[in-house]
Amino acid sequence: MVRLITHNLLACHVKGCNTNNFPLEFRDVQIELREAEFNPEFLKGFMPKIEWKALVDAARQLGDTSLPLEQPEMLDDDFLKNLHHVLLEIHVEEGIMTCPNCKHDYPVLNGIPNMLLAEHEIG
């Protein structure tokens, strides 16, 4: 299950690919929605770790436009519920994540991101 919370932490790690290597871009994805228990404390605690623009862009690539472009200052319940859905309930089951810089493709298979590199690509 590649959830967007995980996607928001993954960067390209090909040898020498050090700039503009985050966030990875989704394409050809199959997604599943799975309900998760709403946990506002977790969301508030995790907010400082999120790269907001990367999250909003990834959600839009997956067809979800519920998040505002700017991270709001007031964390009301409606916002937190949308954030909960985007971060934790959208699962990318199959697809490809592409580095915006070097265009390396990382496949997602059975919900697991394959971030392995060939020997000559390892930094």
Place this chain on the structure above:
Amino acid sequence: MIPTPDLSHLTADDYDCVYEPAEDTFLLLDALEADEQELKQLRPRITLEIGSGSGCVSAFIAKILGPSVLYLCTDINPHACRCTLSTGVQNKVALDPINVTFAAPLSLRLKRSVDVILFNPPYVPTIPDEASGAQDARGIAGAWAGGVDGMNVTDVFLERVEDLMSDRGRFYLVAIAENDVPGIQERMLRLHGLQSDIILSRRAGREHLFVLRFVRDLSRVCS
């Protein structure tokens, strides 16, 4: 008493490809259980297990810490990643496996951000080629074959772990006597400013197993 995670969904076929929890695994579980209160007080946001295998250890710490934590798990073996995922489902905890060596694609975003890091490495001394070949094959031998002093794989991660640890972060490592535990402790303090304690040790057959816990050396953090 925290129950050992339910692994009844894993089969003999899974254990042909993925390390089956054994004495070393259970020693790490016991060490985490002994630290239960401290771990809860730390209120971690992110844990990271390197080489999660069956997913037993991450499922166990998820039982301790509950749902307010992101449980990242990496393994070089794709079959192990599938087992980690299914062990999360079986135990009603959300484990997020990533098929990769160590934590390379996470290091940009998780710089000094991980509160608990867990690593039960391939620590068994073998001939050198056996260790590197085992990692390249991405199969079950990669879960134990560790090279001449059993440190081939562990040493690579020890170079990188400090960069991932949050200020209050802690790193749990399994080792055996042949790995030269005092040597590991001395190097980590000298090179990376990480203070460590042996928090549990046990003899299991021929192996003398240890769990080490590393934290930042406070005198250095404040300076």
